[in-house]
Amino acid sequence: MSGAMRIAGKGRLVPARRVGFTFDGQAMQALCGDTLASALLANGVHLTGRSFKYHRPRGILSAGPEEPNALLDVSRGGNTHTPNVRAPVQEVFDGLVARSQNRWPSLTFDLGAINNFLSPLFPAGFYYKTFMWPKAAWTRFYEPVIRAAAGLGVAPKEPDPDRYANRYIHCDVLVIGAGLAGLLAAQAAAEAGADVILCDEQPAVGGALWHEIDTRIDGEEGFEWAQATAQALSGRDNVRVLTRTTAFSYQAQNMVALVERVSEHVAAPARDQPRERLWQVRAKQVIVATGAIERPMVFSGNDRPGVLLASAARTYLNHFGVAVGANVGVYTANDSAYAAAFDLADAGINILAIIDFRDEVNEGLRELAAQRGIDVLCGHCVTGTAGSLRISGMRARPRSGGPERKWKIDALITSSGWTPSVHLYSQSRGKVVWDAATQRFLPGPPVQDMVTIGACNGTDEAAALADEAMAAGKAAARLARAAHDGASSDTPSQSRPDLTVQTSRAGALLGAGSREVLKGGKAFVDFQNDVTAKDIELAVREGMRSIEHIKRFTTTGMATDQGKTSNLHGLAIAAEMLDRPIPEVGLTTFRHPYTPVSFGALVNHGRGPLFDPTRRTAMHLAHEQQGAEFEDVGQWKRPWYYPQAGEDMAAAVNRECRTVREVAGLFDASTLGKIEVVGPDAAKFLDLVYTNGWDKLSPGRCKYGIMLREDGFIFDDGVVGRIANDRFHVTTTTGGAPRVLHHMEDYLQTEYPDLRVWLTSTTDQWAVIAVQGPKARDIIAPFVEGIDISAEAMPHMSVREGQVCGVAARLFRVSFTGETGFEVNVPADYGKSVWDMLWTRARALGACCYGTETMHVLRAEKGYIIVGQDTDGTVTPGDAGLGWAVAKKKTDFVGIRGLKRPDLVADGRKQLVGLHSRDGRTVLEEGAQIVADPHQSVPMTMIGHVTSAYWSENCGGPIALALVENGRQRIGETLYVPMAEEVLAVEVTETVFFDRAGERING
Amino acid sequence: MLLIACPYCGEERPELEFRHAGEAHVARPDPIAEIDDAAFEAFFFLRDNPKGLIWERWRHVHGCGRFFNAVRDTVSDRFITTYKAGEVRREVVRDDEGGYQLKGEER
Structure with a gap:
């Protein structure tokens, strides 16, 4: 026998099909088809764990997903394990390793059980009262101790090695629950031609027929009928039957999430078998037949x-x-x-x-008892x-x-008694209704395209249940088809199967019935959170009136089982104490998910490299070949710096910074957002979205533009080149491209729909190579055709179309370094080969490649801002020292009115300034706060913060940019930056640190 | 996840394709530069936050890219109707059965 408690000739499992598993190290036998719970019981094991708070011995309570007690740690014997697995849900497979939880040193001798004897010291709410003082002891002492003593399983530390699948699916009718009602409804809907999905959380269909052996349907035992019916349904083209599949979340517009346990029950899952599969079902009609749970x-x-x-x-x-x-x-x-x-x-x-x-x-029951x-x-x-x-x-x-x-x-x-499983109905935002006659909450009217049937709808009598189910299936098919075709056709009606049901579910008791019976021991309401009837009484005595408060005070119903077996008892005891009817005390909300769902199933493929898309520029391979370290900028991988042998980051960046200013450097600027603005009204449109004027800009010239939100704060910036009268090449910040396009589209489509302008994102179409430094022109000269790139013919801030390396190019004369600079735009497919050619020559001339870190340092040396680093959404052009870029004569642009707001024109605004560390060597910390008087008492009055700070090799010292109250009036003043170790003195300076005359850019 | 009917594409598509874009029918004053602080406050800062029907803008950002208007019930999340940008505000009334009816449209 597979266990001493197995009764020969009983049950539906095949005695010959044995599997072996271990429980707390002890080898045991089970039968194929056993759950962990049934296998343990067969071996005479009831004790499966210790309770959450009092460490009381606990055993198996249920035979289904509502199980509050028997939570085990399950593994396949490898490194990973799954805690808090409900024993009645986990099917046993050969080699399964189960361990009990929340006990030390062993399940039968648990030191934590002292809590049971100390229980008078910690009734409900004791955390709130006992550990109030001193405040610091909560985090350092009380909480760690309490957390170590309480709790259930231990989370695995290793990354989850399993694979999870995900599917979206549409259907006419989703039937949740494959008991008698669900099967009949699915059958009726399928007969009527609907596309049907039928799901059930158990390994086999049948629901209550698993245990109600006295139900006969069309002459067969109910369970057998259910299997045959499901078999027949599976054979149809229009039906999908999913077992081991829990509908756990009912969302808006009939979106229902199911999780299918694909290989949780398999000893050796095939390589292509996911562990679980998430089904995201969009159903035209949903039939909820989730049955009832015994209390x-x-x-x-x-x-x-x-x-x-x-x-x-x-x-x-x-x-x-x-x-x-x-x-x-x-x-x-x-x-x-x-x-x-x-x-x-x-x-x-x-x-x-x-x-x-x-x-x-x-009398009938009495009689049957007497007979036995x-x-x-x-x-x-x-x-x-x-x-x-x-x-x-x-x-x-x-x-x-x-x-x-x-x-x-x-x-x-x-x-x-039996509690209808109204969870999914409630999740669909329906309001449950109290039925006083049968003492239960039942689904009210549907608020989505759904219907509840069977035991979860309070339909007890078998013939009525069958009629209801078949009518629901037929109606759902008709409604779904009407949504398809706009027409409904009648289908032949089925006849109800011949049903004999003997089990009665009459009678119900909520709560303990009387407080008298509870004297002299703990009467548990919520097993998983260790909440007793007394705790609920205490909550009421302490003034809790709403069930929402009682729930939070006692934590009843707040465990991972969400009180499936306990909520109504808790409610009834509270109602009795308050002397109010149950519906007035209220029912707490049923939250998603219905049963715990693994993070793996929810996260699915979206982890590791697939967590977020990765964008690589056309030249990515070249950067890798040159040994670049990469930095994540949004979804982009950008070269951060290019270390040479023996260099750390600082050494590499210092070398790159020096080389660019002494010779030249190549920089991959492809990630800059690019938008092509085309049309007869293009200049007029840019006038509206930028603060400066565009009408007078000649084709072939560029301009730096600032974009505001309506509130007057800087939103984005970038250089815009006019390619032709009706064509502009707009650049945005790397991270800002999508939101700038969205912002422009918004104004174009909804405020100025009459303008003849078209916007196209070209970020990915152009590869951009910035060549910056005194030798920039030398580097590109041999490759440029059809463009005169002399300083006279092509001054700073101009753009030409021609050929570079034989490829059609847009060549910009722009600079984000303060050096003579070009940005070569070529179609992305040619980016790598153009880069390679330019680099070969650049290297021969002594130039370097430089990454984003050097780019940051060089631009800071010139006081060029980075939107989002030196601005934070509360900075105006004036604050950033860019007031010159706001047209004075325009009558409209986005932000024109915002800029006039009282706060934006008031004195005392934070302005962008430079900071010079007085000690000449300390690089400030970005984000550090700035104060005027370091000796004032804490909390100090902070007058600004550091936005950018670097070591500048070219200036021979640290440089920083900061936003400081009335900053421009403070130039020359000494301010202070209090840090954990010391207080740093800084001098307020202009924002330009290098080449203040700005001559190099015109070289 | 919601299903949203794009009035330009003419079909229901999953919410993932869309981006919410704030309250609808907030007209940008013209000329905006001249309005007083109270008018600017009303235009820029004040928004409705009703329990029930809300008129809002959405953009089919991963589809046709168009902005449009929608009437949604903030309690049920149900979209009552969607219509193109620039069209007049659709009036919606609740009927006795708790459903919605577009004004001027008989059932």
């Missing part, structure tokens, strides 16, 4: 290992052939526990008593249990009072 009873000691949901015990018996115990007690307020008791009794398990909280139970010799004690309550690592006894007495009776048991199955 446990609330009583003292209801959390001991061996206390299970009645339906779970029935599933373990009827599907897995496993007995949850040999001597079993039953505590219920619901009829369905009787069916469980009878199944167990019929399998030869000793049922000691059925304790029914209700005063009466229907089972005691039924109505109007009784369980007052306590015994046992430490496993339940060993229970006590019960009449609710009205009276003598207590005791039973020796090794398992106790309970049911307080």
Whole structure:
């Protein structure tokens, strides 16, 4: 046998198909098809872990995804592992390694269990009250200690080695849940010609039919009928059946996210098998048939290992052939526990008593119990249990009072009724409605194109459920097709299958029923977060009135199971304490995801190199060959510096800076944003989006332009060349290209739609090689055809079209270094070969390649700003010392009114200035704050900050740019930069550090 | 993820193709240079933040590139209608069943 508790001849698993797994190092046998929970139970193991807060021994409660207790760490034996895996969800495969969590040194002897005896010291909310003082001790002492003691599994430290897949899919009808209702609905929709997806979180369809063996459909046992029906549906072209697939998120416009566990149950997944697959389904119609979840009873000691949901015990018996115990007690307020008791009794398990909280139970059930010799004690309550690592006894007495009776048991199955799974309906933004008659929340009207059916809709009676499901399937198909074709056609109606259902789910109890029964022990409401009925009472006593507050104070329902088995009990206890009806106390929101979803499934392919697209320029390979270090600028990889043998970054940058000014340098400027602005009204349009005027710019000339937002702050800058009367070549900052184009399109399309202008992004079309330095002209001269590049014929700020290296080029005479400079624009496909040719000559002349770091230093030496570094969205052209670039005579441009705002014209604005470190050697830290008086008390009055700071090899010292209050009036003053180690004195200077006369640029 | 009907492309496309572009029907004053501070404040800073219907601009940035107007319910995120830039504001009313009706259009 695969486990002592396996009953021969029971269940649907094949006895010969065995697999081996380990639990806390102990080798165990299971059958193929077992879940970790059923396999452990088959081996007589109930104790699976220690609880979150009190470290109480806990066991398996359920047989489904609602499991709060049995969370295990699962691995395939390698380095990686998955914590907090729900034992009833994980299927066992050969070689599976399971470990219990939150115990030390071992599961059976856990030192943390002292918390259980200290529990009076930390009731709900104790963190808020106890650890208030001293403040610093919270982060240094209390929190680390509490975090180490509490908690569940341990997150893996290694990167996830698994692969995850992702699919988008559209369908007519998505049916969620493949129980009786879901299967019938899917069948009806498929018959009517709809494209159907049917998904179910279990490894096989059937839902409640897994345990309800007394349901017969068309003469077959329900479970068998379900498998055959799903088989037939899978065979159709218009149906996709997905098992092991959880619909976890219902979003707007019928977008539903599913996660399919593709290889979680496979011993040796094939190389091409992803671990999980995320399905993002857009359905025209959604049918939610998610069923209901059984609730446990609330009583003292209801959390001991061996206390299970009645339906779970029935599933373990009827599907897995496993007995949850040999001597079993039953505590219920619901009829369905009787069916469980009878199944167990019929399998030869000793049922000691059925304790029914209700005063009466229907005569038929009494009769069936009597036939099996089972005691039924109505109007009784369980007052306590015994046992430490496993339940060993229970006590019960009449609710009205009276003598207590005791039973020796090794398992106790309970049911307080069924909670409709309205999670997905609620996620779809529907509002649930309280049904007082049946004591449950049910879905209200749909707010999306969806419908709820079956047990999650509160439809209990089998024939009604079948009719509802088939009608829903047919209607959904009709509505979906109407959305397609604009027409609806009638389809032949199906006949309802012949149904016999014996299990009744009548009866419900919310909360403990009476506070009287809870004396003398912990009665748990939320098992995973260790919240007891008393904690909820305490929350109410402390003044919490809304369930939202009670939830946060006690943390009930806030664990990873989101209170699937506990929310309604918590609510009912609070309502009783507050003496208000349940709907007035309110129901908390059901959040996405329905069950925990791995980050891997959500992140999917989007990690590592695929996290974000990488953009490389046409010359990238050349930079690699020259040994460049790269820097990420937005999505671009840009050469940062080109170290030579033995050089560190500082040495390389200093050499590059010197070489450019002494000889020349080549720089890849391809990442600059480029927009072609074309049309008869192009100049007029640029007049509107730039602060300066463009009408008078002659073709062949360039101009530096500043773009503002309407509020008057600098948005972007760049050089614009006029190629022809109706054609401009606009450049933007590297990071700004998309937003500048968006901004321009916005004004063109919505404010000035009558202008005849067309905008085209050409960033990727042009490769740009900046050649800067005294020998720049020498370098390019042999390669240029059709352009006179002499200083006279082509002065600074001009643009010509011609050929470079035999390739059609736009040649700009521009400079971001203050040196004589050209920017060679060639079609991107030729970028690498043109670069190679220019570099061969440049190297022969003693020039270098330089990267972004040198570019930054050289431009700072000249006081040229970088938008986004020296400006931050609160800087005007005037603040940046660029007031000259704002046309005085224009009557309109974007930002013209913003610039007149009172704050923007007031005194005391921060202005861009240079800073000179008084010690002549310390490079300031970018972002460092600046103060006028270093001796003032803390917090000091900060009057500005450093925006750019570098070592300047060409100036022989550190240089910096800063935004400082009234900066231009302070030139010559000494200010201070307080740092952690010392206070640095700085002198305020002009922004230009090198070649103040600006003669080199015209060489 | 939302589905948005681009009035230029004439079909519903996933939200990923679009970019939100602020409130719709905020006219840029002309001549803007002359307006007083209060008018500038109203134009530039003040925006509606209603629970319910909102008129806003979207751009089919990864599609046709056009800006257009949309009426959306901020509670359900449902798009009631979309229409081209420059068209007059579409009036929408809630009907008794909690649905929406475009004014001037009978069901």
